[in-house]
Amino acid sequence: MPVENSEEVKRTNEIKMAAPLLDPIDIEGKNVTGDALLAQRKIAEYLVDTRNANYLFTIKGNQQGLLEDIRLFFHKPAEPNFIHVQPPDHGRIETRTIWTTTQLNGYLDFPHVGQVFAIQRDRIHKKTGEFTSETVYGVTSLTPQQANAEQLLSINRGHWCIENQCHWSLDWNYDEDRGRIRTGYGPENVSRLRRFAIGLIKSKGVRNVAQKMRQLNRKPRLVLDYLGMTENSCLCSRRK
DSSP states (O other): OOOOOHHHHHHHHHHHHHHHHHTTSOOTTOEEEEOGGGOOHHHHHIIIIITOOEEEEEEOGGGHHHHHHHHHHTSSOOSOSEEEEEOSGGGEEEEEEEEEESTTTTTSSSTTOOEEEEEEEEEEETTTOOEEEEEEEEEESOOTTTOOHHHHHHHHHHHHHHHHHHHHHHHHHHOGGGOOOOSTTHHHHHHHHHHHHHHHHHHTTOSOHHHHHHHHTTOHHHHHHHTTOSTTOHHHHHOO
């Protein structure tokens, strides 16, 4: 009896989780950003073909072939398409540089590619003078006509602003900094589920996430109604 690849099973389960949870949310014509965990072909097809939305994904080692192709193209980049220097807030000076291309659109094994990009983030900490630099790679269904380099950089930046807000929400609502889950992939998996839950609550226009969590706590039927995942949940799903 053949043994299924564990990574493939994991990706399939992620897709099965993501699609039903996104179904009640109006994402038509919107840009959906995701980190490397959600950078999956089936999710890209679901967003573009089924929901008429656009995606912007960060690509990392879980898509090794895709990552290597993009990294190789930007190995010796030409002049950047856009540079943004962040004001020296929070004790650091940050420069973001982005390169984009459409030359890989027909080559990459990924659906609905509109552009590929590389973003380099350079930071100088004012007090210590410490310099750090990192480069991330990504793919989007947005064409250059839909989003230029400056706009892609802004969309990517918006994703990480949400991530940073989630860190605060996680600590406030879940007291995550004192969490006792420390073994294997447990902390990462639980953190992702908590972020996803907070994101879903915010997508409904809720201002007080903590209050809504208290209302839904340990009430699975109310949760399903709130997410519009039951047949008679139309009214409930509109409640804020």
